[in-house]
Amino acid sequence: MRVTESSISTRVLNNLQNNVSRGGDIQQRLSSGKQLTRPSDSPAGTASALSLRSDLRTQEQYIRNADDGLGWVGTIDTALTSANSQVGRARELVLQGMSSGSGGAQGARIALASEVENIRAALIGVANTTYLGRPVFAGAASGSVAYNADGTYAGQGGEVIRTIGDNTQIAVNSDGEKVFGRGNNQLFKVLADITANLKDNPAALVDDLTRLDTAIASMQTEIADVGSRYNRVTQMRDTADSRILSLKTQLSDIEDIDLPMTITELTLQQTAYQAALAATAKVVQPSLVDFLK
Numbered sequence: 001m002r003v004t005e006s007s008i009s010t011r012v013l014n015n016l017q018n019n020v021s022r023g024g025d026i027q028q029r030l031s032s033g034k035q036l037t038r039p040s041d042s043p044a045g046t047a048s049a050l051s052l053r054s055d056l057r058t059q060e061q062y063i064r065n066a067d068d069g070l071g072w073v074g075t076i077d078t079a080l081t082s083a084n085s086q087v088g089r090a091r092e093l094v095l096q097g098m099s100s101g102s103g104g105a106q107g108a109r110i111a112l113a114s115e116v117e118n119i120r121a122a123l124i125g126v127a128n129t130t131y132l133g134r135p136v137f138a139g140a141a142s143g144s145v146a147y148n149a150d151g152t153y154a155g156q157g158g159e160v161i162r163t164i165g166d167n168t169q170i171a172v173n174s175d176g177e178k179v180f181g182r183g184n185n186q187l188f189k190v191l192a193d194i195t196a197n198l199k200d201n202p203a204a205l206v207d208d209l210t211r212l213d214t215a216i217a218s219m220q221t222e223i224a225d226v227g228s229r230y231n232r233v234t235q236m237r238d239t240a241d242s243r244i245l246s247l248k249t250q251l252s253d254i255e256d257i258d259l260p261m262t263i264t265e266l267t268l269q270q271t272a273y274q275a276a277l278a279a280t281a282k283v284v285q286p287s288l289v290d291f292l293k
Helices: 005-032 043-100 106-127 176-180 187-200 202-255 259-283 288-292
Strands: 161-165 168-171
Touching (some): 106 176, 161 202, 176 202, 187 202
Antiparallel strands (some): 161 168
């Protein structure tokens, strides 16, 4: 097969062009910092990256849900801690009223009744605590209050649910009737009866104290439950954080370049290109002038 100057030049130019193309690809990766700039760079890697990004968005949503849940549960915890302190004070007042007897200490009992009445009003305010405009003790109700001014329940049953992990959901609200009781043992009714009995019927305070202790027990049970839910949401948020870190590491392994290796590869490619140019200069030397000599 006859090898002509034209064929040599064509092959040499093609090889040089391939060298330039490879150098351009390396420079593109180096400037972008990414191994994958289009799906054709690595179809399998692109599929893996898309899957990891989907998982990453899911975990980020879990964190947003957990943050919202912590806001709800933290608000409830603060409200119940305040309510528990005030109910404890009401119990002390009942004990003082029982110690006053039914003799000439009516004036003192009236003063105690006034303080209990104020505690009741304050507790109704606590029971109407809201988070982002929604009462946290109203169940799934969308109204503005959980309890009316007279102490009647204005909420409804149901739970406000947040998804905080794979197949993991948690209620972030509290049922007011579960916290403050219902019927004859409802906290606000008990406090209203205590107020009346301190004024007119101190003998009934013994039964009132029993009912109040029942209401306090219900509240303290809910405080413990809220604390456990807060811890669970916190743990799930930490799990999502750890998962995000792992996913980002895996995604970086697929998409990002190895900077030292890429720089070395570019240097080698530039050296190879310069060597190819030098070799080409020596191989394709004859010209028309050379043939005319």
